[in-house]
Amino acid sequence: MSELPESWITVALDDLAHFQNGRAFNKHDWKETGLPIVRIQNLNDHKSAFNYTPKEHEPQFKINNGDLLFAWAASLGVYIWKRGDAWLNQHIFRVSPAQGVDKFYLYYLLQNTIGLFYSKTRGSGMVHITKGELVGTQLPLPPLNEQKRIVAKIEELFSELDAGEESLRRARHQLGIYRQSLLKQAFEGKLTAHWRTQNHDHAAAWKEVDVADVLTAKPNNGRSVKDRKGGFKVLRLTAIKEGIIDLAEHKEGDWSESEAKPWIVKSGDFLASRGNGSIKLVGRGGIVRESADVAFPDTMIRLPLDLSLVFPKYFSHLWNSDRVRHQIEGSARTTAGIYKINQGLLVQYRVPLPSLPEQQEIVRLLDEQFEAISRNEQEIAAALKRSESLRQSILKRAFTGRLVPQDPADEPAPALLARIQSERTASPKPARKRTSGKSV
Secondary structure (H helix, E strand, O other): OOOOOOOOEEEEHHHHEEEEEOEOOOHHHOEOOOEEEEOHHHHHOOOOOOEEEOOOOOHHHEEOOOOEEEEOEOOOEEEEOOOOOEEEEOOEEEEEEOOOOOHHHHHHHHHHHHHHHHOOOEOOOOOEOOHHHHHOOEEEEOOHHHHHHHHHHHHHHHHHHHHHHHHHHHHHHHHHHHHHHHHHHHOOOOOOHHHHHHOOOOOOOOEEEEHHHHEOOOOEEOEOOOEOOOOOEEEOHHHEEOOEEOOOOEEEEOOOHHHHHHHEOOOOEEEEEOEEOOOOOOOOEEEOOOOOOOEOEOOEEEEEEOOOOOOHHHHHHHHOOHHHHHHHHHHOEEEOOEEEOOHHHHOOOEEEEOOHHHHHHHHHHHHHHHHHHHHHHHHHHHHHHHHHHHHHHHHHHHOOOOOOOOOOOOOOHHHHHHHHHHHHHHOOOOOOOOOOOOOO
16 A cells, blocks of 8 residues: 555554454244344345344344444445344444544545455455455545545535436336337237237237136146266246247257257247246246257246247246236245245236237337336446446545545644554453353
């Protein structure tokens, strides 16, 4: 860090703050009332359910609004706690800045250093960083007044970025609403109303039919097969992408071509996911656009479409529209947290069926509009990515002394560090209390 301003200094993170690990709460501590126990999933997802405990524990494990937290296992991250009194579970440090270190300066500094911390992580299961490696990391310390100026400037710039990103997310949400609005109009006949007046010879009265009425045979599930290098190819569940089956998404299974034959896909097949942990994803499907030497697995169900009655892409758009999604989600059943669809109910879903020429016109109009929507979504995604890059650039400038000007009147960082160390010597850290219990 030779590029740092003269008034700055590089110090170990241990000189900037005290790190207190949470408590290893056992399941017998969990109750339905009391203070929440904060685990890593509660930091990463505000909708994640808490466990509670009414018991009183050592005060060092209680956290309050405004406390700075650092998750050091599974998913490294830095947070400001804003959800009231709570108990801190293990795998999370409460970070207490030293006197003379601004808490929000430390918060943004840790954010900026996450990538370096990840390079020091250990473990192949739950990755983690040891306390020694964490607190031994060398980081920049500017004068206290400059710390405050840095924080003010970061928050000013981040506030502008926040406003822009929120606008982009609203626009993306509106595009999603517009997409569903187009599908609703399409399958109510509104999108092609003008076309029907111009094409009497090709138009026919719309019918409401069961899914079974547009199939050449009953739906059938794929087959479960273990992996084997050199075996016949089988699709992965990730092959279902935006109403289309990506035939390149496959692995090699422990079976021969003759064994796989009943499950080999062909052009016009429609494949849907049989189960998913999210009800919003169960039943999502896609069309097979060409025959291929690849089979489908037991995680998918095949609907063999009658191509004399239904245009494949029409069915794909229809299947993934709210009109059919409501039926799928209404009939899905959950077992052990997995939502599944049933063949017997699936064939009873009701779908609108116009003439084949009108189906093709619906697909043409939808594809035309969806292409424009996709371009806008890609532009939004690129803008959000640029915004995130700009955040990283702001942090980098902040912690190399290039975001705000230096003030010669500020107490230089070496003097600040000497004061921190002097105060720490005068007030030694409390002895660590050992806690028993299994980690959860």
